[in-house]
Amino acid sequence: MEQKKALKIVEKQLTKKRYDHTVRVMETALDLAAHYELDTKKVELAAIFHDYAKYRNPEEMKRWIIEEKLPQDLLDYHPELWHGPVGSKMIEREIGIGDPEIQSAIYWHTTGKRNMSLFEQVIFIADYIEPGRDFPGVDEVREVVYKDIDQACWTAARNTIQFLMSKNQPIYPDTFQLYNEKLGRNMNGR
Template sequence: MDLNKAIDLVKAELVQSRFEHTLRVAEVSKELAVVYGVAVDKVQLAAILHDYAKNWPSEKLKSYILDNGLPRELLDFDKELWHGPVGAHLFENQYGVVDQDILNAIRFHTTGRAEMSLVEMILYLADYIEPGRSFPGLQEVRQASEKNLKYACWLVARNTIMYLMKKNATIHPDSFYAYNDFTRYIKTEGLLNG
């Protein structure tokens, strides 16, 4: 899919503030792709498409999940997680996106998962650190993003899980799988004691 077509498609679907977020994520993704030697066009397309279904009403997302054979267990978790799998399914089945890196980046940009590709990690991280965000611990992640992609993603997974635990929210298993996968890596690399 052409990047300009993707931008037009997404702009028509999102409220203005979410579209602006999407453009910032695309810009940060591009910067990270250059730093980590990843194909910029792939990363930018995933970034532009990642929140396509974010502003859909809950009932529309739920219907899409049930009508299209997506895992029913998604409904056991917060609706904020639904738009990633819905968007990935939609772009694969209605818009002909076949690149699994792009589709997985969209699918898992909220939860993360074990054994993420570079494209997936870049979107996961860029979505978290884009300049419009502001919350405790963010600066540490931004600084880490310039030095070690997996360590920065570990921080994202850790911070997200801790935030959700403080809210007594259910946490998708993929978030724990991502955290554990990154933890094993940073321990092996000597980046974490214990």
């Protein structure tokens, strides 16, 4: 699917602010994909559709979680986490994008997980560092992402965990697993 067509599809699903974010995520992901020698067309599609389900009604997303047999523990967490897993299924059913690599990157772009592929890491971190983001710790991640994407993912996970803890919010277990895995790599000096 061509970029223009994909952006037109996703624009209908998003607010203007979120659409602008999506364009910046796409541009950031394409830069990272070129740097890390990934398939830029696939990265482009994953970045464009990463927030496809972001503004769907929580009840609709809940139905998708149940009907698509997504992990039921998602229902124990804030609906904000649902749009990745649900979006990974919606793009297949509603748009016809069934590429497992694209779907997986969309699925994990919010929480991360252990053993993320380089492709998944690029979408995860592009969403985190796109130029419109401005929060404590984002510049630290931007500084290392082109040198060590594992370090960037660990730092992003650490920052997310610290932020959620400061707000007394629950943290999805896969984010802890990402943090622990990358911490082990960092401590062992890879």
